[in-house]
Amino acid sequence: MFSFALKNILFYKGRSITTFILTLVSAMLFIVYVALMDGSHNSMLQNALKVYTGAIEIYHKDYRDVGGNEYLIRDVKTITDKLLHVKDVEAFSTRYETYGLLSSKEHSAASMIAGIEPQKEKLLSSIAQTLKEGEFLDENSGNCLYMGSGLVKKLKLHVGDEVSFIGGASDDSFAADIFRVCGTFKTGSFEFDSSASFINRKYFDELMYAKNMASYITIKVKNLDDVDRVNSEIMKVLDDENLESLTWKTLMKTMVKAMEVDSVFGYISLSLFLVVIFFVIMIYGFINVSSRLKEFGVLKCIGLSRANIFSLLFYEIFILSSAAIVLATPIAGYICYYYSINPIVIEGLAEMYKDYGIVSNEMPFNFDMYTIVWNIGVIYMLNFLSILYPYMYINSFEPIEASRHV
Amino acid sequence: MIRLKNVNKYFYKDDPREVHALCDINLTVENGEFTLFNGPSGCGKTTLLNAIGALDSIDSGKIYLDETEITTLSEQARTELRLTQMGFVFQSYNLIPVLSVEENISFIMRLRGFSDKEISERVLEISSLLEIDNKLKLLPNELSGGQQQRVAVARAVAAKPKIILADEPTANLDSKNSQILMDMMRELNKKEGMSILFASHDNLIMDGASRVIELKDGVLVDDYKK
Ligand SMILES: Nc1ncnc2c1ncn2[C@@H]1O[C@H](COP(=O)(O)OP(=O)(O)OP(=O)(O)O)[C@@H](O)[C@H]1O
Ligand SMILES: [Mg+2]
Numbered sequence: 226m227f228s229f230a231l232k233n234i235l236f237y238k239g240r241s242i243t244t245f246i247l248t249l250v251s252a253m254l255f256i257v258y259v260a261l262m263d264g265s266h267n268s269m270l271q272n273a274l275k276v277y278t279g280a281i282e283i284y285h286k287d288y289r290d291v292g293g294n295e296y297l298i299r300d301v302k303t304i305t306d307k308l309l310h311v312k313d314v315e316a317f318s319t320r321y322e323t324y325g326l327l328s329s330k331e332h333s334a335a336s337m338i339a340g341i342e343p344q345k346e347k348l349l350s351s352i353a354q355t356l357k358e359g360e361f362l363d364e365n366s367g368n369c370l371y372m373g374s375g376l377v378k379k380l381k382l383h384v385g386d387e388v389s390f391i392g393g394a395s396d397d398s399f400a401a402d403i404f405r406v407c408g409t410f411k412t413g414s415f416e417f418d419s420s421a422s423f424i425n426r427k428y429f430d431e432l433m434y435a436k437n438m439a440s441y442i443t444i445k446v447k448n449l450d451d452v453d454r455v456n457s458e459i460m461k462v463l464d465d466e467n468l469e470s471l472t473w474k475t476l477m478k479t480m481v482k483a484m485e486v487d488s489v490f491g492y493i494s495l496s497l498f499l500v501v502i503f504f505v506i507m508i509y510g511f512i513n514v515s516s517r518l519k520e521f522g523v524l525k526c527i528g529l530s531r532a533n534i535f536s537l538l539f540y541e542i543f544i545l546s547s548a549a550i551v552l553a554t555p556i557a558g559y560i561c562y563y564y565s566i567n568p569i570v571i572e573g574l575a576e577m578y579k580d581y582g583i584v585s586n587e588m589p590f591n592f593d594m595y596t597i598v599w600n601i602g603v604i605y606m607l608n609f610l611s612i613l614y615p616y617m618y619i620n621s622f623e624p625i626e627a628s629r630h631v
Numbered sequence: 632m633i634r635l636k637n638v639n640k641y642f643y644k645d646d647p648r649e650v651h652a653l654c655d656i657n658l659t660v661e662n663g664e665f666t667l668f669n670g671p672s673g674c675g676k677t678t679l680l681n682a683i684g685a686l687d688s689i690d691s692g693k694i695y696l697d698e699t700e701i702t703t704l705s706e707q708a709r710t711e712l713r714l715t716q717m718g719f720v721f722q723s724y725n726l727i728p729v730l731s732v733e734e735n736i737s738f739i740m741r742l743r744g745f746s747d748k749e750i751s752e753r754v755l756e757i758s759s760l761l762e763i764d765n766k767l768k769l770l771p772n773e774l775s776g777g778q779q780q781r782v783a784v785a786r787a788v789a790a791k792p793k794i795i796l797a798d799e800p801t802a803n804l805d806s807k808n809s810q811i812l813m814d815m816m817r818e819l820n821k822k823e824g825m826s827i828l829f830a831s832h833d834n835l836i837m838d839g840a841s842r843v844i845e846l847k848d849g850v851l852v853d854d855y856k857k
Pocket of ligand 1 (some may be wrong): 642643670672673674675677709
């Protein structure tokens, strides 16, 4: 049957070439498109993660939903001691976030002010790298404020200027101080740049009575793919029902959702394309089969069973799609691999997606064997499905009826 | 042995166009007979051969191949029966265009799982008998009609079925080629002992047959041995 199928393929060249080319094109397109989609989503997430959100963050329960000083973590040291023993945690840092009013001589604006540990923060987030003017904080910086460029603009401030702060301390008392603008940053995320500012915890804790307290602890894991496993390990180590440890998937729910929606739309447009290809392949198969109807009738007369006919059609499509896929996979795989290392650069990409926190114009591909394998599986499936209708068409004829067909 | 008991076949039953294509046919064909179905066009020869070949259903009566009643078999069983017990020769050759002469001849043997050795021996034997042994590597469309029909005969007999059914095998051939084909089939019939049933209204061919069955309007009107 196999060599018979092969001979049919070589004999009915028109159908074979069309099917081969269509399969080739659709397989390559499918693999490359999915790689691009996954790749750009991954890089968006990674950029967003790099900027400020941790792979995992530990909160006191209800801090995120209710908020307020009563839900601060109050025994930071016990927790950080425990974290030291979790193997796959690469780095962690504590943050004390509060909202307050910043005023320059002319203007006032609300700001999220985060007390951070400057050295550790460098390992965890790219805030330090997004420096625009002045300098980032260090262990000894006192009332230095590291401000988002948008916020600085709003307040008409410059590096070196003074800015007054009014807010509430951790014990709900009134807190006020004068800070000095030491540096500004620009992440690309509009909202973040126009509302966030950072200050050294050492200094800030005195003002806020926040020693050994934290809004949350942010954690970087060695391998982002392991985040769920590491997270459950952390929860086990913490063993405190008042704390919750959340991965970026929860922390960035809206972003993840947005990307899922984006993926769904991507897959819908892709499947429309594949459906068209599928029908063209099927129609060519069908035309081929109907031109061979008499032959199939004769074959059935002389004793070919339905199973024989099916395996004949199956082998034909299998050989054709395998040939196409064998050629398409390395090419598409190489394209994905190449662009995963040398991302395509599109000017203005960062500007367009600034709300997503995209900070670069690069558009990397995702090179992932598993993804390529399931892409190939889908193409095979589609091709196999395309023989069903021709097969049913052949069987709708009695052998004798078909053999008379001309 | 083939037995037909009160076989009736209608086309367009219960319709003004109704045709009673086979009327109460009773018939027994012994193993090894070389039987010709003769009669004018439209008398029911093809219909009868198709019924015997388990290719078409009948409306009443019974058809036995040895002890098996073939009229009640499932489609799968009939396919199996055709594959293992019968060989078909068609009016218009119907060779598989993509396969060489050799592959066409061995097609059914391969389907039935004969060994390579058996196949190559049999192909040689049968092709030399039918004088196509120098054409084995060619494709069907590189042969003349007479040669193609001999390949078709070779394909039908290669796997040694019990019965060969041939519907007007000579209709597309000139008288010389018809004669050659009939002589060869006659010889195969003698040598290998399978029953050969064929339909024709070619009087030339009648001479070679060992038994002639005359049909007229679906009725068996004469049956004689020579
Ligand atoms: N598929 C069919 N549908 C309707 N009527 C049919 C069909 N096949 C045969 N008939 C009718 O049955 C009768 C017998 O036809 P059959 O083909 O058996 O004749 P035949 O003896 O083989 O003729 P010929 O020598 O021309 O081949 C004819 O009257 C024909 O019109
Ligand atoms: Mg006929």
